[in-house]
Amino acid sequence: MPDALQIIVADDHPLFRDAIVLALQASLPGCRTLEASSFSTLEAMVREQDTLDLVLLDLSMPGANGFSSLVFLRGERPEVPVVVISSNDHPRTIRRAQQFGAAGFVPKSSPVAVIREAVQAVMDGGAWFPAQKAERSEEDAQLAARLAQLTPQQFRVLMCMADGLLNKQIAHELGLAENTVKVHVTAILRKLECHSRTQAAVLVKALQAEGGDDAATLPE
Known part of the structure; x- marks a missing residue:
């Protein structure tokens, strides 16, 4: 069974x-x-x-x-x-x-x-989207490709960076050694083609959805 x-x-x-x-x-x-x-x-x-x-x-x-x-x-x-x-x-x-x-x-x-x-x-292995969709964005495609290079742990570190946490704070938050966090930050900036933590934080802000906040709507 x-x-x-x-x-x-x-x-x-x-x-x-x-x-x-x-x-x-x-x-x-x-x-x-x-x-x-x-x-x-x-x-x-x-x-x-x-x-x-x-x-x-x-x-x-x-x-x-x-x-x-x-x-x-x-x-x-x-x-x-x-x-x-x-x-x-x-x-x-x-x-x-x-x-x-x-x-x-x-x-x-x-x-x-x-x-x-x-x-x-x-x-069944397919996909399902509403019929009306916006045109494909090359900028979003490039962002998705960059983010896809990050390991799950690097992505967690990136989210902490976007919240303004310092390496020591990230280490405490994720249970990592501070040196390990430094290695992750270096790799993140390289993979995202960013020169600073601020640039990386700006990329994370680009993940925001259009429109307003979600609200609960019960299905009929």
């Missing part, structure tokens, strides 16, 4: 998570769902789970910086498809989600049937 599908539902609104879990259980009977309400919780789950089949991701969880959680997932578990479910359905946000590696994008205002359709398409 095949193992049950393991799916993470990452969203900071409990009612929305409940609605998504019910939709998943109806369309994928027997699947095992794990719930994350923050980026730190998601990060821990991804590390702990040997087998993971899908992540449904809200972009605006506490601890996340725009598309940073998506970029982290693609770096940490590139074999696991990610479907972004967001109330920020600006055309450029949808296109950027695709360029940063999402397998699908579903607006939170979508009815349950659409969410199920998107999940099934992705689980």
Whole structure:
């Protein structure tokens, strides 16, 4: 008998998570769902789970910086498809989600049937995005390619750099030796083609999504 599908539902609104879990259980009977309400919780789950089949991701969880959680997932578990479910359905946000590696994008205002359709398409090895998308951005493509060169640990260090932490503070935050952090910072600046920590922080700001903040919208 095949193992049950393991799916993470990452969203900071409990009612929305409940609605998504019910939709998943109806369309994928027997699947095992794990719930994350923050980026730190998601990060821990991804590390702990040997087998993971899908992540449904809200972009605006506490601890996340725009598309940073998506970029982290693609770096940490590139074999696991990610479907972004967001109330920020600006055309450029949808296109950027695709360029940063999402397998699908579903607006939170979508009815349950659409969410199920998107999940099934992705689980079948395909992709699912709304019909109307912004044009491809070469700038975003270059940013995605640079970020893809970072190891998961380097990406964590980069997020700390973007928060203005010094090497000593980053070492304490991540449980690393300060010299190790220095080595990571040097590698990060080289891979991102940046001459300073400030330039690297500006690149992280470029991960911000278009439009306003996400808000919980329950599927119909």
